[in-house]
Amino acid sequence: MQLNNKNHILELKKPDIRELFFIAMGGLVLLFIIAPLAGMFINSSLGGLLDAAKDDAVQKSIWLTLWVSMAGTLILAIFAIPFSYLLARKNFPLKRLITGIVDLPIVIPHTAAGIAILGVISRNSVIGKLAKEIDFSFVGNPAGIMVAMAFVSLPFLINGAREGFASVPERLEKAALTLGATPIRVFFTISLPLAWRSVLSGLIMMWARGLSEFGAVIVIAYHPMVTPVLIFERFSSFGLKYARPVAALFIIVCLVIFIILRLLAENKNARS
Amino acid sequence: MLEVRNITKTIDTFALKNISFEVTQGEYFVLLGKSGVGKTVLLEIISGLLEPDNGHIILDGHDVTKEKIQKRHIGIVYQDKALFPHLSVQENLSYPLRCRRVSRKEIYTRIEQLAEDIGFMPLLKRKPETLSSGEAQRVALARTLATEPKCLLLDEPISSLDIQAKSEIRALLRRINRSGQTMIHVTHDYEEAISLATRIAVMEDGKISQVGSPYEVFQHPKSEFVAKFIGIKNIFKGELRNSGNELAEFVTEGKRFFILSDKESGTGSMVLRGEDITISNTNLQTSARNTFKGIITDIEMDRLSSEVTVDIGIEMSALITRDSMKKLCLRLGKEVWINFKATAPRYIEE
Numbered sequence: 370m371q372l373n374n375k376n377h378i379l380e381l382k383k384p385d386i387r388e389l390f391f392i393a394m395g396g397l398v399l400l401f402i403i404a405p406l407a408g409m410f411i412n413s414s415l416g417g418l419l420d421a422a423k424d425d426a427v428q429k430s431i432w433l434t435l436w437v438s439m440a441g442t443l444i445l446a447i448f449a450i451p452f453s454y455l456l457a458r459k460n461f462p463l464k465r466l467i468t469g470i471v472d473l474p475i476v477i478p479h480t481a482a483g484i485a486i487l488g489v490i491s492r493n494s495v496i497g498k499l500a501k502e503i504d505f506s507f508v509g510n511p512a513g514i515m516v517a518m519a520f521v522s523l524p525f526l527i528n529g530a531r532e533g534f535a536s537v538p539e540r541l542e543k544a545a546l547t548l549g550a551t552p553i554r555v556f557f558t559i560s561l562p563l564a565w566r567s568v569l570s571g572l573i574m575m576w577a578r579g580l581s582e583f584g585a586v587i588v589i590a591y592h593p594m595v596t597p598v599l600i601f602e603r604f605s606s607f608g609l610k611y612a613r614p615v616a617a618l619f620i621i622v623c624l625v626i627f628i629i630l631r632l633l634a635e636n637k638n639a640r641s
Numbered sequence: 642m643l644e645v646r647n648i649t650k651t652i653d654t655f656a657l658k659n660i661s662f663e664v665t666q667g668e669y670f671v672l673l674g675k676s677g678v679g680k681t682v683l684l685e686i687i688s689g690l691l692e693p694d695n696g697h698i699i700l701d702g703h704d705v706t707k708e709k710i711q712k713r714h715i716g717i718v719y720q721d722k723a724l725f726p727h728l729s730v731q732e733n734l735s736y737p738l739r740c741r742r743v744s745r746k747e748i749y750t751r752i753e754q755l756a757e758d759i760g761f762m763p764l765l766k767r768k769p770e771t772l773s774s775g776e777a778q779r780v781a782l783a784r785t786l787a788t789e790p791k792c793l794l795l796d797e798p799i800s801s802l803d804i805q806a807k808s809e810i811r812a813l814l815r816r817i818n819r820s821g822q823t824m825i826h827v828t829h830d831y832e833e834a835i836s837l838a839t840r841i842a843v844m845e846d847g848k849i850s851q852v853g854s855p856y857e858v859f860q861h862p863k864s865e866f867v868a869k870f871i872g873i874k875n876i877f878k879g880e881l882r883n884s885g886n887e888l889a890e891f892v893t894e895g896k897r898f899f900i901l902s903d904k905e906s907g908t909g910s911m912v913l914r915g916e917d918i919t920i921s922n923t924n925l926q927t928s929a930r931n932t933f934k935g936i937i938t939d940i941e942m943d944r945l946s947s948e949v950t951v952d953i954g955i956e957m958s959a960l961i962t963r964d965s966m967k968k969l970c971l972r973l974g975k976e977v978w979i980n981f982k983a984t985a986p987r988y989i990e991e
Contacts, residue, residue, distance in 0.1 A: 543690050544723035546710045548737035549788055558736070562727050 406620065413617045421614035427599065431622055434595040437511050438579030441519035442526065442565025442572055449523060450568060453530035454560060458539070469530070474521045482587025486517055490589070513589045518579035525578050533564030569634045573627065580623060642666040642823055643792050648686055648696035650679075657683060658847045660696070664792070664825060669818045671834040672827040673858075674844030680827035683844075684794045687825070688717045700791060711740070716790030720797035722781040724769035730780050731765040737788045751787060759783045759813065775806025779813065786817070793817070795826040799833055811836060843867050862912060862989065874948075874958040875913035881988055882906050888930065888983050894955050899930040899983040910989045914947060915960030917985035921978045922969055929980035933957075937975050940966075946973075951979050 372440060384392065408445050421427050456468060474482060490507040507513035537560050545555040561568070583597035591598060596619045604612035648660040657679045657759060664670045685691040687698055689710035697706045705964050706714050706824060708880035724733050731752060738748045756762045759779050764924065769777060778798060798814070799807050814837060818824050828834055834841050835855045843851040851863045879893030883906045891898045891911045900911060926930060947966050949959050960977060961971075973978065 411680070496928045538723075540719060540721065541725060543685070544719065545719070545725070545736070546690065546716045547688050547715070547788075548784065549711045549740035551711060551740075554740065559725060563725075 415612045417614035421618045430594045430596045430599045438514045438518050441515040442576045445519045449526050453527050454534045457531045457534035475524050479584030483585035498599040509590050517585040517589045518582045522575045522578035525574035530568045533567025537563040643700040646697040648693045650693045656847045669839045670825045671838035671841045673834045678844045689713050690714045714791040716785035717794040718781050718785050722777045755783045774802050793824045877911045900986050901984045902988040911986045913986040915958045918959035918981045930983040932980045
């Protein structure tokens with residue numbers, strides 16, 4: 370480890386032309402990401418931010434966005450984590466096709482995803498009709514929002530968890546089996562704990578991606594308003610000046626939560 | 642006790658072909674073969690991790706081929722130890738006991754007992770990554786012994802250890818075996834096999850080519866492969882001329898050796914262990930029927946012995962002590978005589 374650090378320092382001491390060029394490129398990329406966000410914060414006053422934070426509609430929408438995305442992530446996790454394990458461990462016919470299908474939500478336009486989901490859960494669909502029987506409707510309901518968020522963000526969890534499981538040496542699972550553990554026990558005591566870091570990271574990514582979803586959500590539910598929809602509404606009705614503080618506030622809330630989660634995840638990992 | 646009957650298994654390009662052997666209670670059975678010959682696959686079939694294409698595993702008279710792994714009572718220890726990195730040594734040891742729903746109190750007593758027997762008491766709270774390879778192997782052994790297996794399978798348990806740990810673990814394995822534990826140990830190291838085994842099975846090309854006591858396998862290899870594999874360097878292809886009346890002759894590259902053999906004339910190999918060749922500075926009159934003059938072309942030193950290669954028209958390797966090396970003042974290029982008895986070489990027909 371020390372040796373690696375030493376090499377690293379030596380490398381930094383003598384950057385060649387190629388490296389300088391790459392560093393410059395990297396700087397531009399970072400600027401590309403940071404500049405608009407920084408601009409937004411610079412242009413929104415503290416007073417504006419506080420006003421937005423006090424706004425009842427904003428508070429409600431942020432809270433709604435956070436919990437709906439969280440609920441979708443947790444519910445889908447029950448199905449997605451065992452599925453990721455299968456994808457990591459087993460070879461079966463059409464595996465490539467299936468991993469391709471898992472990635473579909475990432476590559477299709479999200480409004481199109483919203484339209485597709487609406488076809489399944491609208492009042493005229495089979496599921497919609499069944500829901501109607503118990504006097505329930507997905508459209509315009511947090512449950513519908515949750516479906517939309519989960520649909521577009523699920524690949525992040527599946528892919529993250531799959532990588533985590535793939536990195537667990539199969540031999541440890543075999544050893545556990547020979548020590549008398551049932552396959553289910555092996556999964557919960559060996560595979561999942563050892564893959565936990567990647568699984569958790571997948572959960573956080575899925576949640577984060579769900580929070581930021583706009584396209585699919587707006588097709589299914591304009592109301593109740595999740596924050597991305599609220600930002601859009603403020604922008605289209607009142608203009609940039611009114612949308613900016615809400616956007617900035619939402620970013621702050623998300624960043625704080627993610628940083629805390631990441632730190633917790635790393636601490637847990639360090640301890641284990 | 643454990644019977645492996647006609648096991649066949651094909652995985653990609655590699656195949657186990659009709660493997661059969663029997664291990665008796667309390668035996669230390671070593672499967673000796675090059676890496677990649679299918680030894681680990683065979684162990685995984687015995688333990689139930691892999692299903693054979695054909696054949697049966699019989700344990701104590703019961704066919705366990707289709708039995709669940711958890712119910713087989715066969716333990717396996719891997720070369721890489723396979724300790725669970727997220728659990729402490731103590732948790733690793735209690736893992737098999739928890740699977741069997743042993744009470745907390747009993748787990749504690751059994752772990753203490755094991756730690757004392759195997760000798761790693763101070764390590765209990767440590768994480769596997771902080772252990773030396775020898776310590777980790779002790780813990781892995783103890784963890785498997787905690788399951789009280791009827792048969793203990795060891796997959797190259799010594800190969801990756803340092804010299805000090807090697808001899809410690811060897812002694813430990815012997816001790817475990819002496820307590821009555823039946824063991825099957827796979828290795829590519831013939832010295833390990835000789836040092837531990839009550840019986841050795843040699844695996845070659847997916848098959849078992851020879852089963853016998855270490856002495857039988859070592860002194861009387863059945864095929865050229867076995868002879869080469871266990872490190873006998875003096876192997877010559879040639880022709881045996883046996884009239885049946887007197888000593889047979891083995892002819893190779895124009896050299897003639899006297900050899901005691903009841904095999905019929907024909908082509909084959911002569912194998913001769915380096916330990917059976919003596920070196921002298923002059924042509925001594927001895928009972929040895931084979932005496933040749935040659936030049937030393939190579940000397941390979943070991944800790945205790947030296948392997949001296951002498952060119953007598955063909956190259957022969959003699960294993961002698963370092964003491965003799967000094968007394969005879971052996972060095973490269975020196976002219977010496979080599980002698981061996983006609984009873985020393987072994988002829989393996991083709």
